[in-house]
Amino acid sequence: MDGRRCRPPDRVSDMTLLSINGLDKSFAGARALGGASLEVRAGEVHALMGENGAGKSTLIKVLAGVVKPDAGAIAIDGASVTIGSPADSLRLGLRFIHQELSVVPHLSVAENIFLGRDYPRRWGVMIDWDGLNRRAAAVLAGLGVNHIPPGRKMARLSVGDQMLVKIATAFQDASVEGGAPARLYVMDEPTAALSAEESQRLFAVIRRLRAAGAGIIYVSHRLDEVMELADRLTVLRDGATVATRDIAGLQKLEVIELMIGRRFAEGYPPRLAPVSSEVALNVEGLSTAYLQDVTFEVRKGEILGLAGLEGAGQSEVIRAIVGADGGHDGAVSLAGRPVKIEEPVSAWAKGLAFLPRERRQEGLVSSASIAGNVSLPHLDDLVRFGLVLDRAAEAEQAVDLGRKVKLKSKGPRQKVRELSGGNQQKVVFARAIAGSPDVLLLDEPTRGVDVGARYDIHALLRELTAEGKAVVLASSDLPELVYMADRIIVFRDGKVATTVSTEGLDQAGLAALCFGTPTAPSA
Amino acid sequence: MASALKTYGTLIGFVLVVLFFWIEIPDTFMTAKNWLNISQQVSMLAVVAFTMTIVMVMGDFDLSVGSMASLAGIVAALAFRDGHGVWVGVALALAVGLVGGLLNGALVAYVGILPFVATLGTLTVYSGLAFLVSGGKTIFGRDIPTAFSGFARSGISLTDTVSLPSLTIVAALVLLVVWFTLEQTTFGRRLYAIGGNKEAARLAGIRVRRLRFLAFGLSGLGAATAGLMYASRVASANPTQGSGLMLDAIAAVFLGMTMSEEGEPHVAATLIGVLILGVLGNGLTQMSIDSYVREVLIGSIIVLAVASSSLGKTKG
Numbered sequence: 001m002d003g004r005r006c007r008p009p010d011r012v013s014d015m016t017l018l019s020i021n022g023l024d025k026s027f028a029g030a031r032a033l034g035g036a037s038l039e040v041r042a043g044e045v046h047a048l049m050g051e052n053g054a055g056k057s058t059l060i061k062v063l064a065g066v067v068k069p070d071a072g073a074i075a076i077d078g079a080s081v082t083i084g085s086p087a088d089s090l091r092l093g094l095r096f097i098h099q100e101l102s103v104v105p106h107l108s109v110a111e112n113i114f115l116g117r118d119y120p121r122r123w124g125v126m127i128d129w130d131g132l133n134r135r136a137a138a139v140l141a142g143l144g145v146n147h148i149p150p151g152r153k154m155a156r157l158s159v160g161d162q163m164l165v166k167i168a169t170a171f172q173d174a175s176v177e178g179g180a181p182a183r184l185y186v187m188d189e190p191t192a193a194l195s196a197e198e199s200q201r202l203f204a205v206i207r208r209l210r211a212a213g214a215g216i217i218y219v220s221h222r223l224d225e226v227m228e229l230a231d232r233l234t235v236l237r238d239g240a241t242v243a244t245r246d247i248a249g250l251q252k253l254e255v256i257e258l259m260i261g262r263r264f265a266e267g268y269p270p271r272l273a274p275v276s277s278e279v280a281l282n283v284e285g286l287s288t289a290y291l292q293d294v295t296f297e298v299r300k301g302e303i304l305g306l307a308g309l310e311g312a313g314q315s316e317v318i319r320a321i322v323g324a325d326g327g328h329d330g331a332v333s334l335a336g337r338p339v340k341i342e343e344p345v346s347a348w349a350k351g352l353a354f355l356p357r358e359r360r361q362e363g364l365v366s367s368a369s370i371a372g373n374v375s376l377p378h379l380d381d382l383v384r385f386g387l388v389l390d391r392a393a394e395a396e397q398a399v400d401l402g403r404k405v406k407l408k409s410k411g412p413r414q415k416v417r418e419l420s421g422g423n424q425q426k427v428v429f430a431r432a433i434a435g436s437p438d439v440l441l442l443d444e445p446t447r448g449v450d451v452g453a454r455y456d457i458h459a460l461l462r463e464l465t466a467e468g469k470a471v472v473l474a475s476s477d478l479p480e481l482v483y484m485a486d487r488i489i490v491f492r493d494g495k496v497a498t499t500v501s502t503e504g505l506d507q508a509g510l511a512a513l514c515f516g517t518p519t520a521p522s523a
Numbered sequence: 524m525a526s527a528l529k530t531y532g533t534l535i536g537f538v539l540v541v542l543f544f545w546i547e548i549p550d551t552f553m554t555a556k557n558w559l560n561i562s563q564q565v566s567m568l569a570v571v572a573f574t575m576t577i578v579m580v581m582g583d584f585d586l587s588v589g590s591m592a593s594l595a596g597i598v599a600a601l602a603f604r605d606g607h608g609v610w611v612g613v614a615l616a617l618a619v620g621l622v623g624g625l626l627n628g629a630l631v632a633y634v635g636i637l638p639f640v641a642t643l644g645t646l647t648v649y650s651g652l653a654f655l656v657s658g659g660k661t662i663f664g665r666d667i668p669t670a671f672s673g674f675a676r677s678g679i680s681l682t683d684t685v686s687l688p689s690l691t692i693v694a695a696l697v698l699l700v701v702w703f704t705l706e707q708t709t710f711g712r713r714l715y716a717i718g719g720n721k722e723a724a725r726l727a728g729i730r731v732r733r734l735r736f737l738a739f740g741l742s743g744l745g746a747a748t749a750g751l752m753y754a755s756r757v758a759s760a761n762p763t764q765g766s767g768l769m770l771d772a773i774a775a776v777f778l779g780m781t782m783s784e785e786g787e788p789h790v791a792a793t794l795i796g797v798l799i800l801g802v803l804g805n806g807l808t809q810m811s812i813d814s815y816v817r818e819v820l821i822g823s824i825i826v827l828a829v830a831s832s833s834l835g836k837t838k839g
Contacts, residue, residue: 324726348728356726363726365719367785376716377728379709387708415785431727 016078017042017215018184023072025058025239032058033069034239040184040215045206047226047247048219050236051259051422051450056219059236060186063217064096065089076184093183095170097190103162105155110136112154113169139168143205158310160198163190167205184215191225192448195310195476196514203229221448223252224479224507235259259451268483269459272466275486276300279336280470281352281439283321286330290316290494294330298439298470303461305485305502306474308514313491314474315357318441321472322347322354334438348377353437355428357444357474359421363428366417370409371398373416374430381435401430406456422453429460439470446480458484478507478514492516532831533781533792536824537799544806552806556685565801566694567592567749567756571768572775572793573694573701574745577738578638579776579788580705581717585742586642587627588772590650592750592765595620597653599671599751600662600760609671617747623649624743628736646769653762663759672758690752697745701790704741714738718787771800774825781832799824 018040025033033055040046050056061067063074065083074081076092083089089096103112110133111119120131129151136150145164154162170182187206191199206216206229220226226233227247234244235258243258256267278300286294291313298304306314320328323341332339334350341347347354356362364373375382375394382397384390398412405426409419416427425445432440446454461471461484475481481488482502490497490513498513544552551557571588578585595616602612623645630641678686705711716724717731725731749768754760778799779792800821807817 322726343730344726345728345730354726356723361720362722365716365723367719367787368716372712372716375712376724379712383709387710389707389709389712 015042016040017076019075019078020059020063021073021075023059023062023074024070025062025067026070031239033062033072035241036072036236036239037241038217038234039244040217042183042215043210043213044231045210045216045218045229047230047233048217048236049226049233049255049259051452054236054259054450055239056236057188058239060096060188060217060219063089063094063186093181095182095185097163097167097170097185097187103154103166106153108133108151108153109140109148109157109165110150112165113139113150115169136168140164143168144208145201145205158195158198160194160201160310163194163198163202164205167202182214184217185209186217186219188219189221189448190218191220191222196478196511197309199225221450221454222477223255226255227252256451267455267479269455269462272462273301275302275465276468280334281321281472282331282333282336283317284331284333286317286320286328286332288316288320288325288328291320291328292495294496296489296496296499298472300438300468300470301465302487303465303471303473303485305481305488306472306491307478307481307488307510308491308497310476312514313494314489315443316494317491318354318443318472318474321441322352324354324356345377348435348437351435351438353377353432353435353440355432355440355442355445357447359424359428359448364416364424366415368416369398369413370402370407370416370419370427370430371395371412373427374398374401374434376431378431378435397434398430401434402426404433405429405460420450420453422449422456425449425457426453429457433464437469439472440464441472443474444476445473446475446477478510482507482510490514530782530784533778533799533828534795536828537795537802540799540802540806544802544809548806548809551809555681557805559685559688559691561798561801561805562691562694563688564805565797566688566690567752568768568771568775568800569694569794569797570697570745570749570752572772572797573697573790574742574748575772576776576779576788576790576793577701577705577714577745578742579718579773579780580711580714581735581738582721583631583638583735583738584642584773585624585627585739585746586639586769587623587646587649588742588746588749589765589767589769590646590653591620591623591743591746592753592768593760593762594623594649594653594656595747595750596754596760596764597657597662597762599754600667601656603668603671604662604666609668612671613751616751617744620743620745620747620750621740622743624746625736625740627743628739631739632732632735650762650766657760657762659762661759661761667754667758667760671755675752675756675758690756693748693752697748698790698794705790710734715787771821774821775800777825778828781828786832 016039020036020038023033023036036055036059038048038059048056048059058067062069063083065085065088068084074083081092083092104115113136114132120128120135122128133150140146140148140150143164145168148157148161148164154165157165170185190202194202210216218226218230230247232244232246233255235242235255237259253267276299279297280300282297284295294313294317296304306317308314319325321332321341323343323346327342332341339350341350344354360366371394374397379389382390382394395412402409402412407426407430408423416424419427446457449457465471473481473485482505485502487499487501488510489499497516500513571592575585575588598619599612599616602615627642627645630636631638674689678688680686705714713724713729713734716729717734721731750765753764757764775796776788776793778796780786780788782792782795783789803821804817
């Protein structure tokens with residue numbers, strides 16, 4: 001919001017930087033793109049929206065020169081171009097920033113920025129480290145980033161700062177021999193792993209790039225972010241462009257409707273049953289290396305939200321309860337019975353289901369089938385004659401639960417790596433509810449999930465709580481917390497800062513609590 | 524085409540090798556007698572490769588199997604020399620294998636040393652122990668009971684001239700047990716999950732450390748079994764006799780892995796890997812080709828097989 005106010009009004013020119021027309025692409029008969037068009041002007045942030053599988057990634061891959069389109073035209077500055085390879089793309093001034101960072105963690109910030117380039121020398125042989133750091137600092141300063149010391153090891157930076165360094169690197173590519181200066185940045189879910197604070201820092205950099213006349217294609221599932229940052233948006237559905245709109249005056253619900261092509265009365269499903277008075281999970285004085293004296297309780301049928309800036313403790317609480325990082329101080333009890341959990345295996349055995357934060361690294365065995373992933377914590381329930389795995393029962397379980405979580409698949413033996421992000425997350429959900437747990441501990445359950453799957457997951461949470469299950473929901477998605485949770489614990493520096501009811505709480509209020517802003521409304 | 528080459532390339536290669544020897548050695552190669560002979564020749568390698576498959580399913584290695592096989596043979600032979608019976612010697616050797624394997628498992632799973640480094644260390648330790656307890660000498664002759672050395676020469680008669688060797692039967696039994704363990708039990712399913720994604724497996728409630736510990740124990744047990752088979756076959760034990768097994772076993776598992784879409788080891792595929800190595804050895808020997816040539820060929824085949832499957836992957 002501030003960005004739009006700060007920007008000179010005539011900044012978005014009518015000069016078309018990139019235009020894509022009628023792009024078609026099929027993979028082995030399956031159509032990924034069919035009539036996709038996009039027009040990006042110099043000096044604008046253009047959001048590219050769509051559900052998973054709508055064709056966003058294919059379109060980006062075409063621009064990157066990784067995928068060759070079957071038909072369609074691409075023009076830059078009105079001149080028709082062919083992007084046959086990543087080198088072509090670089091030469092045309094296109095830069096790509098992905099959510100998965102490819103950095104060299106053991107090298108310094110400056111070395112990462114100038115990787116593969118000649119370092120400045122002293123006496124011809126020795127590297128001029130001071131000179132290198134000075135140059136890196138200059139590049140960072142060019143983006144308005146002054147808080148990152150160029151000599152620091154990459155691994156010691158936060159994910160958000162690493163992302164900024166990555167952008168600095170893309171910026172720096174301008175000086176590659178034969179390369180055009182960077183003019184168009186394509187950012188694919190750059191904030192997926194960032195905290196609200198880090199995101200804001202990234203937005204400031206994006207606004208500077210825009211002010212300098214660059215075009216930015218911005219892909220994100222986070223609607224609020226897009227509404228805040230972008231000037232226009234283009235929505236893809238089933239490989240085709242359905243609309244391009246100015247953000248000003250656009251309603252969020254309209255965007256969702258454009259993306260999914262069906263009307264939502266509400267963005268979130270309504271609560272189905274009241275919260276019980278029985279306590280399902282009680283945590284008292286939980287302390288680890290990160291956490292200090294965390295105490296709370298969750299009742300049956302309740303969704304307890306955990307909020308805070310990235311790394312404030314919400315994720316760590318969940319990991320500590322299930323014993324993901326070893327032991328902890330403090331007491332945990334389930335339905336009034338004290339339990340001792342030092343390893344995830346005992347958490348599952350005691351009726352606690354855990355959905356980890358990183359789907360690919362921590363959630364799924366991608367080489368295994370849907371059924372194999374769902375059954376993993378519950379194999380002991382699927383045994384015949386003491387040790388033989390009952391495959392039929394395993395497949396049946398996957399089919400039943402797949403139906404419950406609205407999983408779209410070719411069958412229980414399909415490999416999970418062939419599924420879209422949203423469907424993969426549903427597999428992790430199916431696993432979580434397979435043992436009929438009493439408490440679900442969910443860490444960012446809708447991160448990187450498309451709008452349709454997100455709605456399905458939220459509806460599932462309503463169903464589960466109506467069945468009397470207790471849910472602990474750690475999320476960096478503020479609207480999700482505000483609309484889904486009954487109460488929210490706000491964490492700051494590993495401690496409980498406050499606990500609020502979501503009654504009458506809005507997103508801005510919750511954000512203020514996370515940042516610890518003194519003007520936070522008392523809830 | 525590329526994907527067919529990726530999945531079936533190794534199998535096609537195996538068929539081609541068989542066809543080649545069939546044409547080159549028409550009289551003796553494609554006979555029941557020769558194939559039973561091959562099965563006996565590869566039986567020790569097969570046992571080690573099958574149990575090696577168990578640890579490689581988890582993405583681990585056991586480099587100590589060769590020296591463990593030697594050590595187990597020596598232990599049995601020493602027991603025989605001290606006047607103990609066949610079963611005592613066999614039980615002692617297997618116990619040494621199990622304990623040695625579990626030690627590997629403890630180092631890898633509980634201490635947290637990389638399997639490559641941990642088993643490289645124990646490879647040397649077990650080899651040193653084999654020399655130490657035997658005084659560096661081969662134990663043979665009347666020290667080895669005929670009941671023990673006779674086993675390798677025995678078999679089930681199929682016709683007047685050919686019989687199914689006992690060593691082949693042992694290897695087949697181990698194959699069956701390993702196949703059942705890996706493919707049919709929850710234990711096996713958990714090992715594959717660990718190999719697919721250790722962290723996800725742990726967070727999904729799998730006792731990763733305990734399972735790695737146990738799997739290395741099985742690998743040690745397999746190595747000791749192979750050592751006993753070897754000692755029985757040559758009616759003697761010496762501290763280096765198992766040393767060739769480790770590299771061939773890993774090679775066989777790798778050859779098998781090229782046949783799986785996911786690049787996962789499966790024990791049935793390991794069997795094909797073992798047979799490729801065995802048939803090459805047998806055929807080239809019959810053609811009186813130098814054994815060094817065999818090594819060059821085997822090395823090239825491994826690289827070729829793995830290369831063709833990774834090329835298929837990047838294209839697919």
